[in-house]
Amino acid sequence: MTFTEADFQALVITLKLAAWTTSILLFLGTPLAWWLARSTWRYRFVAEAVVALPLILPPTVLGFYLLLVLGPQGWLGGWMNSLGLEAPAFTFSGLVMGSVLYSLPFVVQPLQDAFSSIGRRPLEVAATLGAAPWDRFFSVAVPLAMPGFLTATVLGFAHTIGEFGVVLMIGGNIPGQTKVLSIAIYDHVESMEYGQAHTLAGGLLLASFVLLMLIYASHRRFRFTKI
Amino acid sequence: MNSNSISFFGFACLRCQPQWVWAWSLVLLVSCVKQETGVQGGDSLSLHVAVASNFAQTLEEVGAVFEREIGISLVLSPGSTGKHYAQIVHGAPFDVFLAADAEHPQRLVEQGFGVAGSNRCYAMGRLVLWSAQPGFVDKGIEVLEQNHWHHLAVANPEFAPYGKAARSALEGLGLWQSLQARLVRGENVGQAFQFVLSGNAELGLVARSQVLRLAAEARGSIWEVPQTMYPPLRQYAVILRDGDEAKAFLQFLLGEEARKIIRAAGYDLP
Structure with missing residues (x-):
């Protein structure tokens, strides 16, 4: 059972990646989920399908397309290069972009469910009491959807930690920059350092279990508080 | 519902206290600045x-x-x-x-x-027939024609170099077709090796370098596939x-x- 400095570095990068990804997803996913929950647009199902795509796409496929887009010859990477910026492939910011896409459904779907289950009534009541739209959203919808926010945060965070295929492809497995925990485990297994692999994998297993247990425990608590 | 009862990990605070959002944004930004400098510092030689x-x-x-x-x-x-x-x-x-x-x-x-x-x-690279059990492949390739084992692990014969080598060796022996039902394919030679090491396959066509990395007493039995039986793994x-x-x-x-x-x-x- 050993824990090297490189493993620690991978752990730090993983946590940072998960924190960034989850924060960005909450910021972008909240309006998206709100719109999906409230929209009466006929073709809303198209948007829902797009959001759910990362659930079924093999991560290496998603990773390969991202590589095509984010690399120096890709349209986004090339455009950033022409602006004098670094193309995002094989950098931490590229990892964040990939993870945001990859974990999108895990944040948007719980939020959408939570917003849907509020219904129109509490918001209409708030409106009749003179609350402006922003006020209605932040003072009524968000508190009522708090269990959804919690689920979205924990799932988004946990799913980013467990991500492998996308980061392997667009990250390039660079120690200290894009080598995350799941790739460190894979490398240890590949190079037959099973002891180190066990330490990391066991730790990840335990942490994931505790995280998920907390979320389910808190769900129970939410249900009680609603009564 | 009082707001205390729904605060979990300080979540309800996000609503009533926007400074938490600012504080968190600051934490994220600072974490990145630190990384940038760290990378540049260690990149010189x-x-x-x-x-x-x-x-x-x-x-x-x-x-x-x-x-x-x-x-x-x-x-x-x-x-x-x-x-x-x-x-x-x-x-x-x-x-x-x-x-x-x-x-x-x-x-x-x-x-x-x-x-x-x-x-x-x-x-x-050198291809070897390997079993984690001592004595299992001492007689060389004869064991491949016997029926007392269930699985032979190989790397993916379509694209993994050691898989291609395993395939040409088995084809040369005229066993490729008859062994199909007993072949288990790893994504690469690392996975094929794990199949054998974990005991899920009795036999494997793996890399000599993998077996040599094991402690001497864990090496089981090994037979070197002659270099003439597969194209060199350059x-x-x-x-x-x-x-x-x-x-x-x-x-x-x-x-x-x-x-x-x-x-x-x-x-x-x-």
């Missing part, structure tokens, strides 16, 4: 090497000697040669590429991603970004000191 997974550990040994003698450290990114190729073509920041085959470095040179003339063979290196450091490293890799380490790890040499 190091070479970034993409290396085939099967050779990563051996390269670590070579790299330790290289750093001690030349003063340049290696940053290794192990992976499959196919993935590395795709990443290099799309701008991955590697200085040198140690592939598991000859084709990919060749193609990189042809496409202008590799330095012409820098692709050289640094090691040759592993080529290529320089991707020309520079004195990269040249020095390639020279060291092909030099006598590195050759000793590579040979001891279970590879043949060109």
Whole structure:
């Protein structure tokens, strides 16, 4: 059972990646989920399908397309290069972009469910009491959807930690920059350092279990508080 | 509902206290600034090497000697040669590429991603028939024609170099068709090795370097597949970004000191 400095570095990068990804997803996913929950647009199902795509796409496929887009010859990477910026492939910011896409459904779907289950009534009541739209959203919808926010945060965070295929492809497995925990485990297994692999994998297993247990425990608590 | 009862991990605070959002944003930004400086600081005298997974550990040994003698450290990114190729073509920041085959470095040179003339063979893999049980393959290939075992692990014969070698060896023996139902395929030779090591397959066609990495008492039984039975597993290196450091490293890799380490790890040499 050993824990090297490189493993620690991978752990730090993983946590940072998960924190960034989850924060960005909450910021972008909240309006998206709100719109999906409230929209009466006929073709809303198209948007829902797009959001759910990362659930079924093999991560290496998603990773390969991202590589095509984010690399120096890709349209986004090339455009950033022409602006004098670094193309995002094989950098931490590229990892964040990939993870945001990859974990999108895990944040948007719980939020959408939570917003849907509020219904129109509490918001209409708030409106009749003179609350402006922003006020209605932040003072009524968000508190009522708090269990959804919690689920979205924990799932988004946990799913980013467990991500492998996308980061392997667009990250390039660079120690200290894009080598995350799941790739460190894979490398240890590949190079037959099973002891180190066990330490990391066991730790990840335990942490994931505790995280998920907390979320389910808190769900129970939410249900009680609603009564 | 009072707001206390729904605060979990301080969640309700997000609503009533926007300063938490600002504080969190600040934490995220600071974490990035620290990373940037950290990376630049350690980047001065190091070479970034993409290396085939099967050779990563051996390269670590070579790299330790290289750093001690030349003063340049290696940053290794192990992976499959196919993935590395795709990443290099799309701008991955590697200085040198140690592939598991000859084709990919060749193609990189042809496409202008590799330095012409820098692709050289640094090691040759050897295929062995291996069982984790002592005495199991002592009689050599005869065991393949017997029925007291269930699974033979091989690497993917479509694209993994050791899988291709296993296939041609079995085809040469006329066993490829008859053994189909008993073959289990790993994604690469690392996985094929794990199938055998974990006891899920009694036999495997794996790399000699993998078995030699085990402690002597854990090596089970091993039979070397004669080199005549499969095309040589030539592993080529290529320089991707020309520079004195990269040249020095390639020279060291092909030099006598590195050759000793590579040979001891279970590879043949060109």
